[in-house]
Amino acid sequence: MAFFVLQIVTVVAFHYLFPETPVSNLMALAIDISFVICVFAGFKYLRRDDFIVNSNNVSNAIFLVLLLLSFVWFLISPLFKIHQHQWNLDVSFTTHNLNEITKNPNFFTVYGLLRVLLIVPILEELFYRKLILSSLLRKYGVYISIIVSSILFSIGHLDFNNSIIFLVYGILLGVTYWKTKSIYYPILLHIFINAMTFFLI
Secondary structure, eight states: OHHHHHHHHHHHHHHHHOTTSOHHHHHHHHHHHHHHHHHHHTHHHHTOOOOSSOOOOOOHHHHHHHHHHHHHHHHHGGGGOOOOGGGBOOOOOOOSOHHHHHHSOOHHHHHHHHIIIIIHHHHHIIIIIIIIIHHHHHHSOHHHHHHHHHHHHHHHTTBGGGHHHHHHHHHHHHHHHHHHOOSHHHHHHHHHHHHHHHHHO
């Protein structure tokens, strides 16, 4: 709850300071800043690598299997898109046109590219997997913890149309974190997913 209040306060402050900037751009910046603040606030959890759940470390081969599953889900996920546009809130100011980035390299186009390919994967994995999923795993079972953190991950994208798609990605990322006991693998997987979305759609 505090996370969403922080986002709202940040958006209002940005809108007051930069009234000419589109609200969707300000919301994306506010979300990223909110993630950074929450990650710093939960830093004591970030330093803990222990799990209550006993799981063997998986090899890179298992990670590649999860990577392949993510690619397969990417290919079939359009079948699961919900077509209710009135419930969709677009907060991704990222352009999906590399020509626009090269022709008009302003702060928002460059930041949008960095945001999709680097900033969001790192911040979201630190928040949803390292903070939330780790905390849930210490109190609840694996399946409940992964499902709950994935639901929160889906809701956090504020995109009802793609909620099922984000839920499945959240599960894949949660399983990756649980199986590898490392935050680096889900960050790499998240970068891969976002890169597919950016370059192939």
